[in-house]
Amino acid sequence: MLEKPRKTLIMLKECVVMSLDNIRGNRVRSFLTILGILIGVMAVIALITTVSGFSGSLSRSFLSMGAGTLSVSVTGSDLKTGMTAADLTELAQMDEVDGLIPNVSLRSRVARGGSYKTNVTVSGKNMYYFQNTDNVVGRGRMINIVDEENMSRVCLISSGMVETFFYGVDPVGENIYIDALTFLVVGIIGEKTVSTVADMMSGSPDILIPYTTALKMNNESLVTSFTVSLAEGVDSQAASEALEAKMDAMFSFEEDCFTITTMSSIEDTMDSILSMVSTLLAGIASIALLVGGIGIMNMMLTTVTERTVEIGLKKALGAIPWQIQVQFLMESFLLSMIGGLLGVALGLGLSLILSRVMGTAFQISYGAIALGVGFSAAVGILFGWAPARKASRLNPIDALRSM
Amino acid sequence: MTGSPFFRMEKINKIYRMGEQQAHVLRDVDLSIEPGEYLSVLGPSGSGKSTLMNIIGCLDTATSGRYVLQGQEIEDLNEEELARIRSREIGFIFQNSQLLSRLTAQKNVELPLIYAGVPPKERRKKALEMLEKVGLIDWRDHYPNQMSGGQQQRVAIARALVGNPSILLADEPTGALDQKTGRQVMGLFSELNDEGRTIVMITHDMNIAGYARRIVRIVDGVLSEGGNAADA
Numbered sequence: 121m122l123e124k125p126r127k128t129l130i131m132l133k134e135c136v137v138m139s140l141d142n143i144r145g146n147r148v149r150s151f152l153t154i155l156g157i158l159i160g161v162m163a164v165i166a167l168i169t170t171v172s173g174f175s176g177s178l179s180r181s182f183l184s185m186g187a188g189t190l191s192v193s194v195t196g197s198d199l200k201t202g203m204t205a206a207d208l209t210e211l212a213q214m215d216e217v218d219g220l221i222p223n224v225s226l227r228s229r230v231a232r233g234g235s236y237k238t239n240v241t242v243s244g245k246n247m248y249y250f251q252n253t254d255n256v257v258g259r260g261r262m263i264n265i266v267d268e269e270n271m272s273r274v275c276l277i278s279s280g281m282v283e284t285f286f287y288g289v290d291p292v293g294e295n296i297y298i299d300a301l302t303f304l305v306v307g308i309i310g311e312k313t314v315s316t317v318a319d320m321m322s323g324s325p326d327i328l329i330p331y332t333t334a335l336k337m338n339n340e341s342l343v344t345s346f347t348v349s350l351a352e353g354v355d356s357q358a359a360s361e362a363l364e365a366k367m368d369a370m371f372s373f374e375e376d377c378f379t380i381t382t383m384s385s386i387e388d389t390m391d392s393i394l395s396m397v398s399t400l401l402a403g404i405a406s407i408a409l410l411v412g413g414i415g416i417m418n419m420m421l422t423t424v425t426e427r428t429v430e431i432g433l434k435k436a437l438g439a440i441p442w443q444i445q446v447q448f449l450m451e452s453f454l455l456s457m458i459g460g461l462l463g464v465a466l467g468l469g470l471s472l473i474l475s476r477v478m479g480t481a482f483q484i485s486y487g488a489i490a491l492g493v494g495f496s497a498a499v500g501i502l503f504g505w506a507p508a509r510k511a512s513r514l515n516p517i518d519a520l521r522s523m
Numbered sequence: 524m525t526g527s528p529f530f531r532m533e534k535i536n537k538i539y540r541m542g543e544q545q546a547h548v549l550r551d552v553d554l555s556i557e558p559g560e561y562l563s564v565l566g567p568s569g570s571g572k573s574t575l576m577n578i579i580g581c582l583d584t585a586t587s588g589r590y591v592l593q594g595q596e597i598e599d600l601n602e603e604e605l606a607r608i609r610s611r612e613i614g615f616i617f618q619n620s621q622l623l624s625r626l627t628a629q630k631n632v633e634l635p636l637i638y639a640g641v642p643p644k645e646r647r648k649k650a651l652e653m654l655e656k657v658g659l660i661d662w663r664d665h666y667p668n669q670m671s672g673g674q675q676q677r678v679a680i681a682r683a684l685v686g687n688p689s690i691l692l693a694d695e696p697t698g699a700l701d702q703k704t705g706r707q708v709m710g711l712f713s714e715l716n717d718e719g720r721t722i723v724m725i726t727h728d729m730n731i732a733g734y735a736r737r738i739v740r741i742v743d744g745v746l747s748e749g750g751n752a753a754d755a
Contacts, residue, residue, distance in 0.1 A: 127640025134637045141625050433621050436582060438610025438686070439638040440603045516582045520617070 131443060132450070139451040142423075143458070153419040154459030156412025157499060161460045161492040163405040165467025168488035170474050171398050177480040178390055188218075188350040190360055191381045192367075194343070197374040202342025205332075207370055211348070212248075214366065216359040218351045219248040222343040224334040230327065231297040232285040240281075242298060243325035244334025252349060256328075260292045260307025267330045276307040276328040298327065299337060356382045409495055412459065413503040420452050420507035424514075431511050432519025445512035452504025453497065460496025464489050527594070529690065529721050530579070531555040535588035537574050537744075548574045549585070550744040556723070556737075558689075561716040563724040563735035564746075571744040573694065576725045580613050580692045581605045593689060610639050614683030616693040620675040622667040628654060628678045629663040635686045653681035657711065673704030680711060684720075691715065693724040697731055709734045 143150045194202050203211075203222075212220050224244035230237050250262035257276065267274050275298065282291055291305045309328060335341060350359045360380050371377040424431070431444055468484065475482035537549040548571040556562050566572040577583035578590065581597060582605075590597040593612060600608070609615075614635075622631045632650040641649070654660045657677040667675050676696065683691055693712070697705035713734060716722050726732050738749040 130640050130642055131637060145625050429621070430623060433617075433623075434634070434638070435606065436580070436609060436615045437635040437638060437682070438606055438613075440606040442603070443638055517577050520582075 132446070135447045135450040136454065138447065139454050142451060143455055146423075149419065150455060150458075153415050154412075154455055154462070156408060156415045157456050157459030157496050158412075158463040158466065160405055160408035160412050161463025161496055162467040162470060163408055164402065164495070165464050165488050165492050166470040166474065167398065167401045167405065168491070169468065169471035169483070169485050170478075170480070171394055172485050172488075173471070173475050173480045173483050174478070175391065175394050176483055178387075188352070188354065188356065189383060190348040190350065190356060190363065191345075191386075192348060192363070192378055193345050193381070194378040195376065196342075196344070197371055197377050199374075200342075200371055200377075202340070202344045203346070203370075204342060208343060208346065210370075211363065211366060214362065216351055216354045216362050218349045219252060220246075220349065221249040221347045222246055222331040223345040223347060224331045224338065224340075224343065225325070226299070226334055226337060228299045228327075228337075230281070230285070232295070235285060237284055240298075240327060241325045242275075242327045242329060242334065244331030245328055246331050248349075255310040258308045258310030260305075262307065263328065263330050268332050271332045271336050272330060273301055273303045273333060274306045274330065275303045276309050277305055278309045278324070278326045281326050282308060298329070301337070303329065356384070406495075409499055413456075413499040416452050416456055416500065417503040417507060419455075420448060420504055421510070423451070424448065424507050424511045427511075428514060428519045431514050432516045435514075435516035436520065441512040444514075445508045448508035448511045449501060449504050452507065453500035456496045456500025456504070457493070460493050463496070464492050467492065528555040529558045529560065530590070530592045532578075533589040535578065535585045535590060537571070537578065537583075538586045548744050549578075552588070552741075552744075552746045554739065554746060556721065558721055559716070559719050561712070561722045561724075561734075561736040563726055563732040563738050564741055565726060565729065565732040565738055565749060566741035567727055570741045572725045572727075572741050575741065575746075576692060576694055576723070579690075579723060580615060581608050610635065610686065612689045614686065614688035614691045616676075616679050616683045616691065616696050618695040618698040620667075620672070620679035620699070622675055622678055622682075624667050627664050627666055628659060628670070628681075631667070631678055632682045632685050634682060639686060649685050650681070653685045654678070656684070657681045671704070672700050673707060676700060676704075676708055677711065680708070684715070690721045690723060693722065695726055695728075696724060697726075697728070705731070 196202050208220060208222065211217060222244065226242040226244075228238075228240050228242045230240045230242075245263065246268055247263060247265050250256055250264075256262070258279070260276065263274060263276070266272070275296065277285075277291060277296070285291070285296060286294065292307060294305050295302050296305055297303070309325075331343070335343070348359075348363065350356060360382055364380055367378055367380075434444060435441075467488075472482050474480075532552055532554045535549055535552040535554075536547070539546040539548060552575065564572050564575060574583065578585055579592075581592070581600075584590075584598055584600075584605075588598075592608065595608070597605075597608070622628075623634070626634070629647070629650050632653055633646045636646040636649060651660065651663065654663050657680055659674060659677055659681070662670060662674060662678075667678070670678070676699075680691075680696075683693075691712075696712070697708055700708060709731065712722060712724070716736070722735070724732070724735055732738050740747050740749040
């Protein structure tokens with residue numbers, strides 16, 4: 121009884137060898153045929169790996185910012201268009217709040233000596249920001265409460281700015297012009313991690329100045345965007361509600377004066393955007409796989425016609441229809457698998473390059489590889505079925521007559 | 524088994540239908556041969572001799588009549604059972620040798636054993652034995668296009684023999700060969716027959732048919748005994 125499976129195994133092994141021979145024998149045609157599958161799988165792999173790497177990086181930056189922050193954006197009412205310094209102090213003194221960071225940003229023209237640069241991101245911050253962000257000051261000093269209260273024209277500049285404006289000169293203690301105002305450089309920004317959502321959206325600032333100075337440069341006196349750091353162990357939902365109550369009072373209970381966004385809600389939005397993008401791209405990739413499958417079917421049909429005599433001969437030599445079918449199915453399966461495996465390799469390569477370029481983490485998604493390989497196996501069998509069946513049904517006499 | 528024929532055909536008819544038209548290719552053919560016989564079927568092209576060979580070789584079944592091969596009724600078998608009989612009982616030799624160009628001589632000879640599910644080692648051993656027998660052991664790693672027509676035909680004979688079939692069925696085995704190599708192939712056939720192998724050979728060539736010990740003639744689907752080799 122064991123005889124039959126053993127014989128089948130022997131034949132299957134031989135089918136693999138013969139199929140590979142045939143694929144090798146038609147190298148160019150085989151390559152062109154698998155191109156569709158290759159591109160489809162490559163797209164799937166690159167896509168999933170990149171997206172998962174990207175979302176991995178995103179959630180890691182969220183983690184580094186700490187779950188304990190809220191971001192508040194103020195639209196204001198007719199009577200009160202933003203937050204005064206006193207309002208901010210009041211909020212900062214709440215039990216739930218550890219401190220807050222106003223976000224005031226400018227796009228400025230920066231100049232020194234003969235050189236200038238436009239569209240430089242200048243961000244106004246307070247002392248709390250400097251005290252609670254790791255590595256924000258690389259060299260020099262931070263912006264302190266005195267600078268804040270005096271609207272001092274002092275700044276910290278990024279290493280990029282140092283390269284642009286202070287080649288061969290120590291910038292600390294030198295002057296620089298920001299929108300035609302003289303600023304004293306008091307420090308250089310260190311290699312800090314992204315610390316607020318506002319920073320993440322607008323990119324790392326090139327220049328940091330006191331937020332009061334920034335407000336004045338914008339001809340404003342009120343803050344419309346700030347980040348709240350919660351005290352340790354405080355639930356962000358509860359804190360958000362307490363903050364809302366407090367701010368409602370400040371805006372005389374008018375509707376829609378501000379929005380409070382918690383980290384988790386931002387993360388949810390990000391996730392849903394990412395998954396929508398993935399779904400869309402997966403749809404495109406599956407069309408590529410479908411086209412690839414049709415390519416394989418086309419080649420297999422051609423092959424069956426070309427090898428009519430061979431099929432007849434094999435039947436005359438005692439091959440049963442099932443064996444012929446398995447042989448052709450094996451060929452399309454292997455063809456598709458070769459395409460799939462090459463696609464996986466190239467897709468991983470591509471996503472490695474993409475992750476380097478985009479600066480996101482590269483993490484191999486085994487699920488994606490399984491999906492790519494599984495898809496190509498399915499395509500090979502599905503689209504190889506009809507041609508293989510056609511081959512197995514060829515009448516050996518008709519097949520031999522054409523010799 | 525002595526006395527019982529190797530195969531027996533009774534009133535075999537083959538009718539092809541092509542739309543409205545009918546082609547009556549074989550008419551009431553009666554033919555039996557004994558084990559160890561060497562028979563040639565002589566007939567011009569279009570006489571129905573290839574159809575007869577297909578039926579003998581279980582590639583095709585008759586429209587009516589009875590065909591018993593090695594004690595087995597053939598008419599009622601399905602395609603798979605026919606394939607198994609071909610694999611076990613019949614060794615085909617075709618006019619153009621029909622080797623697979625991508626396989627070496629040895630692999631070509633192994634082909635029938637693959638479908639019979641013979642393990643690789645045994646396959647190799649048997650294939651080499653057969654190549655030895657046809658005098659091509661040194662050519663085992665050559666591809667068909669590296670061999671002469673006569674050598675290719677000898678590889679095809681080795682392939683036909685490798686499954687140890689009870690009958691060799693040859694269709695114009697010398698059709699593509701020059702006279703000298705044709706004679707060599709015929710010599711090989713005679714040797715095989717001397718060893719007791721049953722051979723049926725289809726040909727249109729009187730001289731070739733003459734190598735067989737018994738000749739039947741077929742004209743327009745009607746078979747007639749053609750006496751023995753001496754008459755040919």
